[in-house]
Amino acid sequence: MSRRRLVYEGKAKILYEGPEPGTLIQYFKDDATAFNAQKKGSIAGKGVLNNRISEHIFTLLGQLGIPTHFIRRLNMREQLIRQVEIIPIEVVVRNVAAGTISTRLGLEEGTQLPRTILEYFYKDDALGDPMIADEHIAAFGWATQDEMTEIADMAIRVNDFLCGLFAGIGIRLVDFKLEFGRIWENEFARIILADEISPDGCRLWDMESGEKLDKDRFRRDLGGEAEAYQEVARRLGLLKGDDANMVLDLEQHRAKRGK
Numbered sequence: 001m002s003r004r005r006l007v008y009e010g011k012a013k014i015l016y017e018g019p020e021p022g023t024l025i026q027y028f029k030d031d032a033t034a035f036n037a038q039k040k041g042s043i044a045g046k047g048v049l050n051n052r053i054s055e056h057i058f059t060l061l062g063q064l065g066i067p068t069h070f071i072r073r074l075n076m077r078e079q080l081i082r083q084v085e086i087i088p089i090e091v092v093v094r095n096v097a098a099g100t101i102s103t104r105l106g107l108e109e110g111t112q113l114p115r116t117i118l119e120y121f122y123k124d125d126a127l128g129d130p131m132i133a134d135e136h137i138a139a140f141g142w143a144t145q146d147e148m149t150e151i152a153d154m155a156i157r158v159n160d161f162l163c164g165l166f167a168g169i170g171i172r173l174v175d176f177k178l179e180f181g182r183i184w185e186n187e188f189a190r191i192i193l194a195d196e197i198s199p200d201g202c203r204l205w206d207m208e209s210g211e212k213l214d215k216d217r218f219r220r221d222l223g224g225e226a227e228a229y230q231e232v233a234r235r236l237g238l239l240k241g242d243d244a245n246m247v248l249d250l251e252q253h254r255a256k257r258g259k
């Protein structure tokens with residue numbers, strides 16, 4: 001591992017040079033941050049679970065014809081991905097009011113929104129990822145108008161699929177964040193889904209109890225973060241057979257931390 005060239009280290013993931021040009025290895029850490037990294041911690045086994053959950057979701061999206069950067073999972077914490085030119089925008093898809101939209105617009109958390117809402121945030125840690133409008137994206141050249149149309153269409157398709165997937169396992173998909181990248185094929189740029197889809201970037205509420213099964217457990221000091229992520233993986237059918245190793249990994253982490 002140490003021989004590989006580190007390309008980028010983020011808050012929850014590390015990117016290494018991949019085995020072939022145009023590929024990268026995405027390593028999932030247990031580190032967790034919130035509120036623009038003002039709160040830092042770790043969730044035991046999170047990296048293993050997010051690697052697996054994201055693999056599962058990206059594979060299903062790929063089967064629906066949504067192009068993604070995912071190539072294949074390599075091991076418990078790593079996946080091989082296509083290298084993309086990241087579009088510096090976080091696309092947030094909202095079905096139910098929670099988090100910043102609730103505070104910004106004074107909406108009670110849990111209020112069903114009249115329709116799905118897309119919001120855009122400029123990826124810049126120093127600025128605290130400010131919310132932006134389509135106008136800014138076009139004016140500053142972060143993406144073209146056509147690319148934004150493509151991104152919005154894809155975000156809605158992903159949302160429709162994920163709402164159904166999660167509803168089928170008793171989970172309400174409140175909101176989530178997507179990131180997109182550009183890949184060049186000759187002179188032609190194509191938009192593909194990048195980053196990850198996991199409880200780190202989604203709000204997932206149990207449909208019956210309303211229990212939070214996502215990173216809000218960490219953000220709001222609710223406890224039981226690892227168990228919540230594990231519950232999502234279990235309901236997705238990912239903790240069977242060989243994947244029980246993941247639980248083992250989780251247990252080992254917990255034992256190490258003396259919990």
Ligand code: UDP
Nearest residue numbers: 092098099100101175176177200201202203
């Ligand atoms: N989100 C994310 N990364 C960010 C900001 C938001 O993954 O940097 C996700 C977050 O997990 C939630 C959704 O986007 O599912 C909407 O987040 P919100 O704007 O409410 O901000 P937050 O409360 O997460 O700071």
